[in-house]
Amino acid sequence: MAGGGAAASTLSSPWRLLLQRALDANAHLKHSTFFQLATVGGGGRPANRTVVFRGFQEHSDKIQINTDARSNKVIGEIKEWPLGEICWYFTDSWEQFRISGIIDVIDGSSPDPAKLQQREKAWFASSVKSRLQYLGPSPGVPVANDDHVKDVHIDPSAGPVEAYCLLTLDPEKVDYMNLKSNQRLMFTRTQEGDESGDWMAKKVSP
Template sequence: MASLGSWREILQSALQSHKHLKHTQHLQLATVRADGRPANRTLVFRGFVDGTDKVQFTTDFRSQKVEEMKHCPFGEICYYFSESWEQFRINGILELISSTESDPLKKALREKAWFDSSPRLRASFGSPYPGHPKTSEIQLPKLDSSQGPLDNFCVLTLDPKEVDYYDAKKGRRIIFKLLAKQSDDDANSIWSQQEVNP
């Protein structure tokens, strides 16, 4: 099999060719509940953490997925591109970067993600507790545009270990597996690539 390039190059190509579709930035994240049952939800892709293959999202510290990660740090995202019929299933380790983070690089990543977010998204982290019974109309707080992240604002990353890529138009499926990381920045990570039956 001729190499198609890295899974990330293929994903970035799919993102680029579908950028005219608003839903292109949406994907699903599956986690495992404490009782072993699956949980799934839609998130917005916020790019890759600079210098790494880590996929980035934002989340509320009070969300159920944060509790699920305490029980089981593994997650899988699923991307589907409607025009090219390509699917990416990416599984790996989830990490939460919260208001209590002490690592300066991670703190800076959280702050950058905050200021890269829309004012409406930022305000949503001051809304009532997610998933609790609604008692009145939700009034989002007014925030100063220079105000730093609210305590509930977190960055969530998924560090990929395996990628299952399926191109339904071409009937091609490839499994990419992380074999070794040479450094923390993923620049020299070694991945295997195996074509399998669709």
């Protein structure tokens, strides 16, 4: 899930090496691939939730996250205001990555065939068990009782269901802090919209 293999072969950006090292150093912790994603919702309200890192999109620095398209409010708000900041704290190595960038919402209604292909790829990269959640009750809806649909089945070869939505965050700035060595590095992308991405690194006080 951490996209370790792919990351190692396409380490174009300087912060990717630090992130890969952190992932490796914390790999024994299940939660090492969890991070917090902040976005801005209606009325300028900050929203913050824990999500799972689903690896990088192939040949790019875009960070992949799975989400449920039925949380219409959230998806609508991100489409409306696609800025996000990831805060990823590695509890064992005491490293923090703050990654800010633009979020692309890729649901089944995307008109771009390449994006639909990415969504399909990400769907099949998820475990069958994790795909099942998109067939359960809509997230956030009031529950009358505990009679959840427990006998849901899914065909492992079937493509993404409607509720499945892929988010990709395209990093523009990465603020790296190592609390053990007390070192902080600020990475800024110098060329907008450039897939290969030129990055500038600056050492700043922690």
